[in-house]
Amino acid sequence: SQKIEQNSEALNIQEGKTATLTCNYTNYSPAYLQWYRQDPGRGPVFLLLIRENEKEKRKERLKVTFDTTLKQSLFHITASQPADSATYLCARAGTGGFKTIFGAGTRLFVKA
Amino acid sequence: EPEVTQTPSHQVTQMGQEVILRCVPISNHLYFYWYRQILGQKVEFLVSFYNNEISEKSEIFDDQFSVERPDGSNFTLKIRSTKLEDSAMYFCASSEGQGDVLTFGAGSRLTVL
Numbered sequence: 530s531q532k533i534e535q536n537s538e539a540l541n542i543q544e545g546k547t548a549t550l551t552c553n554y555t556n557y558s559p560a561y562l563q564w565y566r567q568d569p570g571r572g573p574v575f576l577l578l579i580r581e582n583e584k585e586k587r588k589e590r591l592k593v594t595f596d597t598t599l600k601q602s603l604f605h606i607t608a609s610q611p612a613d614s615a616t617y618l619c620a621r622a623g624t625g626g627f628k629t630i631f632g633a634g635t636r637l638f639v640k641a
Numbered sequence: 642e643p644e645v646t647q648t649p650s651h652q653v654t655q656m657g658q659e660v661i662l663r664c665v666p667i668s669n670h671l672y673f674y675w676y677r678q679i680l681g682q683k684v685e686f687l688v689s690f691y692n693n694e695i696s697e698k699s700e701i702f703d704d705q706f707s708v709e710r711p712d713g714s715n716f717t718l719k720i721r722s723t724k725l726e727d728s729a730m731y732f733c734a735s736s737e738g739q740g741d742v743l744t745f746g747a748g749s750r751l752t753v754l
Contacts, residue, residue: 572747626740627689631685
């Protein structure tokens with residue numbers, strides 16, 4: 530089956546360091562991947578989209594990479610801040626294009 | 642900035658009762674969605690809606706669920722006979738085009754007793 534997997538364990542880092550989150554996919558070649566942020570009790574908020582022909586995408590302190598050989602996307606937050614603490618979700622389009630499938634998310638804690 | 646609004650923010654109901662969750666998608670968006678998130682679990686797709694009909698639904702979206710766009714602005718999710726396991730956060734989302742990024746509402750928390 531087509532799977533999208535994220536490290537379900539929480540990631541704890543010190544303020545100022547770079548956080549790196551991983552998203553792996555199997556049995557599928559997505560045309561693009563999306564990353565969302567979700568705060569407790571809130572809806573996901575879109576952050577970045579990266580297409581299969583793009584190696585890297587940046588937005589302020591955020592960077593996403595897409596490696597179709599490894600079947601993996603990495604999401605980086607540089608100079609992390611306590612306010613970056615949240616769950617980060619990787620998502621792909623479902624076949625047929627009428628739905629977006631989310632990974633389980635990785636919880637990030639940034640300590641001051 | 643345009644947003645998706647959902648009401649109610651929290652609803653408590655008795656098992657077996659009918660519940661209607663309401664959403665107002667972004668006005669120029671054409672695709673509408675409902676997702677569900679049980680506490681501590683992943684965001685799960687329920688249904689997508691386009692051109693006044695269901696375009697895709699998941700296996701979760703069984704006969705107890707229905708969606709409707711009763712007018713030009715509202716998009717509703719009805720749960721006919723609620724069960725304890727329906728307790729979850731329900732998110733409405735919309736997108737401008739097929740496969741576009743989703744804009745989510747703040748969610749409606751449903752508690753079934």
